[in-house]
Amino acid sequence: MNRIAQRLACAVLLAATLPLAAMAGPEEDYVAARDKAVAASLAAAKAGKSSDEAVAKREEAALKDLGKRMAAVLGPLKFKGLGTPTYTLQVLSYSETEPVAQLDGLSFANKDFTSRIIVTPEGVFQGWLAARAKDKEAPVGFAGGLKPAVTTDYFYNNALSFDGGGYTPYVALPVAAVPGETAFAMLGLYSDDVPGNAAPGDLAIVRIADGRAMVGTTQAKLDIKPIAACDAIWKPYTAKADALRSAVEKENRENDPRWDEISKTEGDGSDAYRACFAKEAPNQPFFAAAVKQAEAFLATARGK
Structure with missing residues (x-):
């Protein structure tokens, strides 16, 4: 066996014997770093040290590092009308037994925060979806996969993490997906209270393509008459x-x-x-306009 063949054989043998983590790519590295940081946060909470200054600084540094890792995994992204992205996670745990349930990714928003798109790697999104399906609060049917999940308020309120209030979906909109894309859209309402018979006024989209998942909301401009x-x-x-x-x-x-x-x-x-x-x-007369506006928002999410 010549020297080149020997080196090739050794490389193949090494690859076969290395642990998976040793060959992990940027997305796997991100997930490993996130899970390690979450575990440290849960341990600190269990020990009653969440408010310690050193622990707070460590978590702040971990979140900053995770944001940089997420940006590196996703690569350059830009959406018309939406500004500089921020990392979605602001805490890593809620208590000693509750890790953060929010979808981790980058958030792009307009100036008044009425339009927003969260972007995350598809693998991170699928892991988050599976974790939320196991939550005790998850609605019946949520574990059936993405299609039933996107019809629930539980999906959007964890994916988008509203600052007070929440998003309630009313009706699915039959948007057209482009080849290689999975796309859903809902017409619903962001509200601080039980919606009652209030007309919906907000669109939500979910898009998966090119190894990325996106969840977004924007205000709708519709003339909805009482039914x-x-x-x-x-x-x-x-x-x-x-x-x-x-x-x-x-x-x-x-x-x-x-x-x-x-x-x-x-x-x-x-x-x-x-x-x-x-x-x-x-x-109803407004429905076609709602679909058209949702498809325009999807076009924004595609970078067009």
Whole structure:
């Protein structure tokens, strides 16, 4: 065997015997660094040292390092109208047993934060999706994969991490994907309260292509008229909730259990209204405009 053949044979043997981590690429290195930092944060919380200055500085340095690693994995990115990206994670754990549930990636937003796109490697996204499917709070059906997951508020509120309030999807929009792309769009509402029969005013998109996953929201510009059939479904719920609220406030009992019933009634009414809206929306005048606006936002996410 000549010297070149010997070197080649040795290289093949070395590759076969090295641990996977030794051959890991930038994305795997990022995941390993993130998991190590999260484990350290959880350990500090368990030891009651989360507020220690040294621990806080260590976590701050870890987040800065993770942001740089994420940017290196994703490479150069630019979206029309959206500014300089920031790393999405601001903490690594919520308690000694709860690691951060937010999707880690880079966030691109406009000046008033009404349009935003989160970008992350597809492998990181799939790992995050699988982890959220195991959460005790995950909705029924979430574990069925991406298609059912993107119809839930749980998906968007963890992926986008709103500063107060949250996004509630109302109806799926039949957007056209380009070859090699997976794309979903929803019309929904960002709100601080239970949506009730409020009209949706925000678009959400999910796009997977070229080894990257994106989740974004933007305000919609739609003229949505009240849908009588859906309001008729919603009114009995709100009437019941209002009657209960009047009785509770009049009696002024401490820790009145009827407050829970009021919350449930309002939530059930909101759910019933949205179910009706999803059924009726495709036949409404605004629907085509909503699809067109969602496809325009997808075009922005494609870098066009």
